[in-house]
Structure formats: C-alpha cells, structure tokens
Amino acid sequence: MIAIKSEHEIAIMREANQIVAEVLVTLAGMVAPGVSTGALDEEAARLIRAYGAKPSFLGYLGYPKNTCISVDEQIIHGIPGKRKLMEGQIVSIDVGVKHHGYYGDAAVTVACGKIDETRQRLMDATDLALSRAIAAAKHGNYLSDVSRAVQTTCEAAGFSVVRSFVGHGIGTAMHEEPQVPNFVTREKGPMLKTGMVIAIEPMVNVGTYDVRVLKDGWTAVTADGKPSAHFEHSVVVREAGGEILSATPKLVWGRRTN
Numbered sequence: 329m330i331a332i333k334s335e336h337e338i339a340i341m342r343e344a345n346q347i348v349a350e351v352l353v354t355l356a357g358m359v360a361p362g363v364s365t366g367a368l369d370e371e372a373a374r375l376i377r378a379y380g381a382k383p384s385f386l387g388y389l390g391y392p393k394n395t396c397i398s399v400d401e402q403i404i405h406g407i408p409g410k411r412k413l414m415e416g417q418i419v420s421i422d423v424g425v426k427h428h429g430y431y432g433d434a435a436v437t438v439a440c441g442k443i444d445e446t447r448q449r450l451m452d453a454t455d456l457a458l459s460r461a462i463a464a465a466k467h468g469n470y471l472s473d474v475s476r477a478v479q480t481t482c483e484a485a486g487f488s489v490v491r492s493f494v495g496h497g498i499g500t501a502m503h504e505e506p507q508v509p510n511f512v513t514r515e516k517g518p519m520l521k522t523g524m525v526i527a528i529e530p531m532v533n534v535g536t537y538d539v540r541v542l543k544d545g546w547t548a549v550t551a552d553g554k555p556s557a558h559f560e561h562s563v564v565v566r567e568a569g570g571e572i573l574s575a576t577p578k579l580v581w582g583r584r585t586n
C-alpha cells in the first residue's frame with residue numbers, strides 16, 4: 329500500500345524538507361579542500377537541532393553519524409570522519425531529518441574546487457536526470473516512467489545507473505513503499521496518484537554500475553573506483569508533475585530544463 333498524504337501531512341513534510349534543504353545549503357557552502365567530512369557532519373547535527381528537528385540517519389540500523397558524505401568513488405552512505413576533502417573531488421551530501429513525526433530526505437553533489445570535465449558532465453547528467461524524473465512524477469503516470477526518465481538521461485550521456493540501491497516512498501517512516509528504481513524492468517510498477525510522496529535519488533557512475541560495500545558495512549563505492557554522483561529530492565506527485573518539497577532558491581538542483 330502506497331500512502332496518499334493529506335495536504336496537512338504534506339505541509340509538515342514540506343517543513344521537514346525545508347530544514348533539510350537549509351542544512352544542505354550550508355554544508356555545500358563549506359565544501360573546500362582541507363575540510364573534513366566529519367566537520368560537515370557536526371555542523372549538520374548542530375543546525376538540524378537548532379531548527380528543532382532530529383537527524384534521522386543517526387542510529388538508523390546502527391548508522392553512526394548524522395549525514396552521509398560520499399566522496400568521488402563513494403556512491404552513497406559514506407560515513408563522515410577524519411577524511412579531508414581534496415581539490416578535484418565531487419562530494420555527495422545526504423541529509424535526513426524527522427520533524428513532527430514526518431521525515432525529510434534530500435541530497436546534492438557538489439564540486440570541491442576545480443573539477444575535471446568528466447566529473448562535471450556526470451554531475452550535470454545526474455541533476456538533469458533527477459529533473460526529468462520529477463517532471464515524470466505526475467498523477468496517472470507509472471512509477472517506471474520516473475525510473476525511465478533517470479535511466480535514459482544518464483545512459484544517453486554515457487554513464488550507468490546503480491542497480492543495488494533505489495529511491496523510496498517517504499512519510500511517517502524514512503523508507504516507505506514504493507521502492508523507486510533508477511532503471512526499468514518489465515514491470516511498469518504502480519500508478520502514481522496525487523498525494524504520494526517519493527524520494528527520487530539517482531546514483532550514477534562514470535564506469536560500471538557495479539557496487540562494493542566497504543568493511544565499515546556502509547560505504548558503497550564503485551567496483552571500478554571511478555566517480556559517482558547522487559542527487560535526491562523528496563517529491564509530491566501532482567497533476568502537472570512532481571512538486572519538490574526539499575527545494576531552496578539558495579541552491580538549485582533537480583530543476584534543470586535542458
């Protein structure tokens with residue numbers, strides 16, 4: 329069963345996701361050579377609590393930190409710590425909160441200093457894929473229309489979409505039905521209806537889509553060590569396409585038009 333949220337519930341989820349977006353703006357602004365991923369995580373914890381919310385990743389299935397910071401060949405679930413960012417890397421920042429009983433979840437990948445053309449194209453394609461997926465999140469479409477938008481956009485650019493992790497419904501739990509794959513199968517999936525809320529999160533690799541999980545039990549890295557990008561928004565299905573809950577004018581992603 330995929331929950332249909334009331335406008336009241338959506339309003340609370342918008343508040344939760346606005347907190348997430350504000351935290352992402354601040355962390356994205358801190359990304360620079362020499363900054364440790366742990367420093368980003370500490371600032372996130374401080375800000376989330378200052379906004380009166382709770383960091384939802386902390387303690388989730390034993391996860392030890394407040395955010396996931398995934399650098400270069402790390403795809404998702406990078407555990408923040410002593411590692412210092414270096415010029416030329418791309419950095420995925422993933423933030424989740426719980427606020428008045430509802431979850432917010434979003435992520436953005438940003439450049440650390442000057443990056444090469446491949447990493448820039450990877451980030452652009454992943455961002456564009458998210459935008460097109462959000463546009464496809466409209467009432468009457470099927471879930472596979474969302475997945476297809478991601479896959480075709482990324483593969484047309486020569487990149488591959490990760491198979492072993494997917495997006496998800498979100499609401500009173502961080503992960504609700506349905507799973508939101510970034511690739512299509514023979515299933516067209518459930519029909520999307522106004523009021524469904526999904527976290528769409530393309531994870532896109534320069535090389536193979538194969539994944540390896542590090543000995544820490546969390547960090548997912550590309551099997552070939554090549555870079556990966558990750559963007560995420562929490563999105564409400566509407567008649568005209570997805571409404572982004574985690575958007576902010578200070579840092580724009582998932583809204584590309586070309």
Ligand code: MF3
Nearest residue numbers: 384385388391396422424433
């Ligand atoms: N943002 C991730 C997701 O969408 C959650 C991170 S897993 C955690 O699934 F353990 F860090 F919480």
Ligand code: CO
Nearest residue numbers: 433527529560
């Ligand atoms: Co998510």
